[in-house]
Amino acid sequence: MKEVHSHPMSPGDPLGFTLIRVPFFLEPDYPRDEEFGETNRERLVRKWGGIRGWERQKQQHKLKERGQEVGIAHFNLDRIASSTFRSHRLVQWVTKTRGIVAAETLYDLLNYRHFEVGEKLNSTQLLTDAASRIGIDRKEVEDFLSSEEGTREIQEAQLALRRLNINSIPTFMIGGEYMFSGALHHKEMVQVFREIENEGGAPGSCFAKILGIGEDVLEQTIDLDKPPRWEQA
Template sequence: METLRSAPLVPSRPLPISVHRIPFLLEPTYSPDVPSVCTNRARLLEKWGGAAGWERQKRAHGLKQRAASAGIERPFDLDRLAANTVASHRLVQHAAKRFGWEASERLYDALNVYHFHDGRSLNDGAGLAEVAGRALPELPAAAAAAFLESGEGTEEIVRALARVSELGINSIPQFVIDGEIIIGGAAHHGQLEAVFREIEERGEVEKDTTTMFGDIFNY
């Protein structure tokens, strides 16, 4: 995005870009009624059929190497608590609608640290509220806790998940660009830049502020 903004093909017509995070559940069968189901270590051992299968997946994915190339050096907590994640998705979307995408990104980053590095559950309402209060001064912990307790936004998450399924997305990360181009996996920034350059070359971009999920989340 920074490359495209700083060096547009036509200086007088920079490509307008916005990023919307859409919910996806890694473990859709996990109950929302329990703070956590198991540790991530236990989840992965079960998912890949034991230690041998898990080791094969780690070698195939090369996550540590890719993380290092992206400047992520702090190790993840392998025994972080795995749980249903609807509550955290609701909170991120709430922040986006109330305070804008930059605010929701700050919250998203803070939740990543809270879960992946600190090992905390993404279905712990009190913990999520504390993170929101620290990351977003405009959303005090008490207000975040009240929102989570209300159940507001749950139906929106369910509808968004159904649309994601309709698009044929069954793993993450996935990038849906211009409403139709889907790039799977942890794409290199060069791949994404090439797609946006093709869009730039088409010419004038329609001034349409709607998004594929705008009718669901009302943004």
């Protein structure tokens, strides 16, 4: 996105980007209670049928190397895995009530504290800390987390994902038209964005209505040059 935005095909008329995060569950059967957790190492060894299977997957996907390419020096292998349902609810709520930019800042902070620091995404402490870090009152966050608000929308999004035969991440849906799965190289994404730029843009999202995201939110664009707030602190 930064490459396409910084070097527009028409000088002075860069393509703007907005982004909607669609909830997806790698472990849909995890208990949602806050007490449950296991290390990601345990999860992956179990998932791939033992140490050998896990080692094969590491060699195939090279996620460590991909992370380093974009500035992530270290993934915490023993981070605590848990249900991500509450964190997805929080991100969707922030998207609807505070907008795309706030939601992306929150999402970035949650990713940092989970994948690099190793914290559990089901933790009320983590979720309230992260939301308050981007300027949301802690009591308001706690009240939201203790409710069921947003649950129905996320469940409906899961049904839509199944209808589209989306069963893995990352999956990218761009402009409601292009769909790609897997850890793509950034050059492939640039090519798609250039096609969209050449066509004059691609507004709209097939998931916005399902998730209850209004047109005013969809019209917001991400500040691609602004560093994450947690990085500034």
